[in-house]
Amino acid sequence: MITGKNYIGNQLSAKGTKTYKTFNPQLNLENNPIYTEATKEEIDEAVTLASKAFKSFRQTSGKRKAEFLNTIADEILALDSELIETYCSETGLPEGRAMGERGRTVGQLRTFAELLQEGSWVEAAIDTPQPDRQPMPKSDIRKMLVPLGPVVVFGASNFPLAYSTAGGDTAAALAAGCPVIVKSHPMHAGTGELVASAIIKAAEKTGMPNGVFSNLNSSGIEVGTQLVSHPGVKAVGFTGSIRGGRTLYDLAAKREEPIPVFAEMGSINPVVILPNALKNRGEALAKTYAGSITLGTGQFCTNPGLLLGIKGEELSNFIKKLSNEIVKIEPSSMLHPNIIGAYENNKQKALSQPELTVVADFNSDVKPNYARQTVTTVEGATFIKNTTLHQEVFGPYSMVVQCENAEQLEQIISKLEGQLTGTLIADNDEASQYSQVIDALQNRVGRIIFNGVPTGVEVCPSMVHGGPYPASTDSRFTAVGIHSIKRWVRPFSYQDWPNNLLPDALKNENPLKISRLVNNKQTTDTI
């Protein structure tokens, strides 16, 4: 049952006076529950509890943390229809999407549990001593990854489950051994509270310390600002807009002790369509991309907002086909009136730029909060000189840039800001002729796709979700997949430490039977 309160550790709390409601964009009505924003006192309390919990949580075994994560997954599933209904009422997204996202969230938690059970993720490395070495004896040195401390996670508007309360950031941080304080996203506060209740139940069932998780309601920027500035907080995970992510990054960088902020932000996900592919499969591509641009009402961070081709009849035909296809698609609702408002504003800003042509615009009446899909086109030279056209229009919008030639195509790509993804659409032997274009694209993105669509982020060890700024604030990490745990850990060395006092991962007898780098050789052997 939704209470509208914060979870300060395992206690429900609502000391504040500032309240808000969520909104059902399908019904164009506010939802009933009233949420109370966390006060400064409650924030302090959550951070203090998290710091205390860290003392024991960071030494909790992988097995026990795995139980915790698996129990969170079980408890989320146990929320059953209440969770799905709340999700739908707060997002306007269909039930199928809610269930798919729940499956992904549960899958992420279980994947991290497996990682912990196996145990080698701590990257244990051991260099045994050489007491007789000349001119100096060599010490025994052993290294492993250890957690940073309390992590603040900002839920994403567009993924209320998979990138929010118990989403990838939280799962990775808990797996690392970091307590988590979630700044709940105001648009889906109910979904957030339900998932938080599942985490708290799981923490209690598996004997985790109070404070290992808190969930703070917030409707504005104050709660987030206070959290990121709090000396007890040691790292931040964020998924959202460039403006929001950069604000948090700046705040964290200005602290007396700066802390890492991993913000996954905006992206227009350029798609390069080479001439032969256009010629041979233009119609199929137009259908595929009409679908990708409008998928989830264009509310994916990997939405293809920029299509790049070389000017000519083939490209003109493709633009026509894409326009015909995209207007056939029934508009759908966006997440919130604020989101549709931003979509309309950003789209109008783009459309008002000189030398831009609208080629497809869904013109019929739509229900409130429903987004009209739009496709525009510009010349390469126009795009280069007007960086307003490089900005993301979050929603079912895409722009086709008609380049003069391969050189201009390469030039445009190299001038783009950092992106989550880049896609190359090419026929069999065509790609090898465009190696400079591909090189330029690789240098601007975190993931490059061949003959596919950027929407859809597989959760697997080889996935990179992140990229050069502003796709993310630190391209050295991914937000998706098991390696996202590396955002929340640091290496730590023991020198000549007694075997009985070492953590299990580094003991001579290798009780966890994990793979370790021993004298620069990977092995599961004992010492």
Added chain:
Amino acid sequence: MITGKNYIGNQLSAKGTKTYKTFNPQLNLENNPIYTEATKEEIDEAVTLASKAFKSFRQTSGKRKAEFLNTIADEILALDSELIETYCSETGLPEGRAMGERGRTVGQLRTFAELLQEGSWVEAAIDTPQPDRQPMPKSDIRKMLVPLGPVVVFGASNFPLAYSTAGGDTAAALAAGCPVIVKSHPMHAGTGELVASAIIKAAEKTGMPNGVFSNLNSSGIEVGTQLVSHPGVKAVGFTGSIRGGRTLYDLAAKREEPIPVFAEMGSINPVVILPNALKNRGEALAKTYAGSITLGTGQFCTNPGLLLGIKGEELSNFIKKLSNEIVKIEPSSMLHPNIIGAYENNKQKALSQPELTVVADFNSDVKPNYARQTVTTVEGATFIKNTTLHQEVFGPYSMVVQCENAEQLEQIISKLEGQLTGTLIADNDEASQYSQVIDALQNRVGRIIFNGVPTGVEVCPSMVHGGPYPASTDSRFTAVGIHSIKRWVRPFSYQDWPNNLLPDALKNENPLKISRLVNNKQTTDTI
């Protein structure tokens, strides 16, 4: 031969008018060569060349990069006595130290060459496709580490070879595939130029692109500031003071595109001496620590500046013994008049704090630029309330804090800023009785040492040189050892990419025979 010019790629250049000389602290005289500071134009040129060089260097095979690094090592050795003499004349350090540091520098380069030859460091991960998976087919996804782009390295005053021009930061960045621009340290500009000439020769001999390395002279903050602000620069490595490192960090964080700065900064390296150890080996410990505090005139970043014990007769005796031992040691010269000046100022600032007692102070006359070693002591309560006492005094200075009990010891440790190292001196069964003290210490440091001294940083895979802020700006990385390469790389994913266009590390046939994570299993198998 030293020219006093900058290396802008492989060209010597001296377009500027601002010049400076280095200083011989032993002779208390300026050295002869005149160095010309790099101009804004030269800085731009170096960055432009580096950006161009990056296009091919980032695709250069591990084998060829290894040849490059090994040839740098050969060319450094070929500089022979000219390098050693220049080093000594610019630092006042003895020849033995110069040769030891050269050995370490050459060793680091060769270690990275081995890493490249083996090849598995790119952390290749492959998830093979599942076209029949329901409800959605799974793509082929492959990931590996790729270089960030041009890296700026700031040489350290206290390690003119191992942490400077061709030191750990440069070796790691070149190994990663990043061109390097060194901001030469003004105190050892000659050593820097000689080593730069070795790198340039090696680059030419092994066919590396022009711009893969540049060396810029600078006497003030302008060259460094311009480099860190330059849009073409993608990461920064720094070893030096907290003030210097933080300035660069702030500058990088304020850029339109923020870039990572790995700054290894100050540390007072707390040493906890437990009562039984004091009782049983106080005299030996006093001798050992008198040596560690004065090693290299106290100019190591791991110098033990803070000794923590529990008040009592044993600790009083230890303080006396330490005082007796340390004044027996002949003073030695510091690196530069500025360094000795800062030492004297910082020491005076510490000594002027209330309730601090000087227990050892070398009082005889010393030659110019020679540092007088000093030991002080304070009560635990005094230390807690006066954070001025927590600040590093770079040089042969240490303070013994006399704690009331184990609780106060733990409290003091948990109030310390982040540190490179922490040391525990304990008798056999003593450590297990102080688990909370040890926990607190672990949480504040990057490396913890048992019954040893913090000075001496072994170069091996298990080493962590770094730690919570301000030991470094990002505790998630080490500055020493092969894993320091991770500072300069990012993960990159290929989705459904044709096998023939993939880099060798990710090809089905595994031509490099490296270890890869294939469908979540580590293997050298082909696909």
